[in-house]
Amino acid sequence: MQSDSLSQGDTGPDVQALQQALLSHGSNPGAIDGVYGQGTVAAVMGFQQSEGLLADGIAGPRTLTSLGLSDSNALPSAIPGVTVEIVSQMFPVTPIGNIKNNLPGILSALVTRSISDKPMVLMALSTVRAEVECFEPISEGQSRFNTSPSGHPFDLYDNRKDLGNLGAPDGERYKGRGYVQLTGRSNYETYGPKLNPSVDLVTNPDLAGDPEIASSLLALFLADRELQIKSALLAGNMALARQLVNGGSNGLDRFTDAYQHGEALIPDRA
Template sequence: MTPAELAIVMCPQTPRANIAANLPHVIAGLGEFALLDRPMFLMSVATILVETGVFKPIDEFVSKFNTAPGGPPFALYDGRTDIGNTQPGDGARFKGRGYVQLTGRANYRDIGARLGIALEASPEVANDPVQAGRIMAAFLKRAESKIRNALARGDLAGARKLVNGGSHGLAAFVEAFRRGERNSPPDWKPGAA
């Protein structure tokens, strides 16, 4: 089974054109960070499914988690020093973007430094498909050992929490990951999309 075929199985409601257009960038990013194996491929695809819903880099939507009723969009992220938001307007400026929904000034700074790109100065770059693939991989690499340990234990909730910080989209993540497991042998490795 090709990576694209497996991604379609994992994300059956996703437009196939989006998978065809974006999966090569995800695979390239995983390759760049030496994460091109079955567990990290399944982790990536299931994460993209629940973080974007459409398998392409997107801006975070306004929701009750980031915007108070009647308040400015993403203002609930303002002053969140735990994600590095220390300046007025940081919530909107460093809202979630990309395949992994990179959020917060500190994450933009750290991942940008790992990639050698000025994400903090130009956060919209996180929605460029090529850079979004690299960002996804760098984000996973940062927690690689913990993610791999959680996956090896079958703790998909723990693996998901390492990316999202909570359980948002957990049921869909688990369902997609399990579909990927059922449709690929344990020694499967992604090649070209």
């Protein structure tokens, strides 16, 4: 097969091969006529749902590989089209020097985790805009949401079961850090061992703010939620996409603004 992606409206031998492969995998597209119509869209979506792939009706590299029609499931990378100038337009109040210093590490981490396609690049940069608009891996500051009027710093986090915290001083010890603002004992326990090489974030939580580690944590966190994120984005549900990372809607306005600007500025293929 010559094409690395097929979609509705395409015609020809590659579409016919796709239709035959779908039929052989139990997802009937109807007529094997080489026309990518509604029947083929439905069959592709059915196959994608069965295989745990993004059900967008487009036969991209991952779908074609799962059907045995491609040797590579690598998605087209948007990284070559991501420039400091473009990102600075997505971050209109951020010092350009911070973007120059930290953008390469973030993009490298996305490549390492195989999430360098355009939706995930946009998701990563928009998450940074929502979490740390300064484009530096910083630590969470005190606020009325994490510290009570008469309590010690981050006391409202100390006993948060949803964060895996076990009481003081876990609230302050495992406060938000890095680009994704990794928060809570359970996240520090989960993501330290996933780093390459493994890092003991439970004993050394401040390491989550190291630029290289923070970039890797951002990529890991998003990669773990890739299918859910892309499904939310496909449905145009920016609030859900944000919630999958943040757990709420904090920074949704900045997230949405960055995503929309980046979507228009970053080319689909460089």
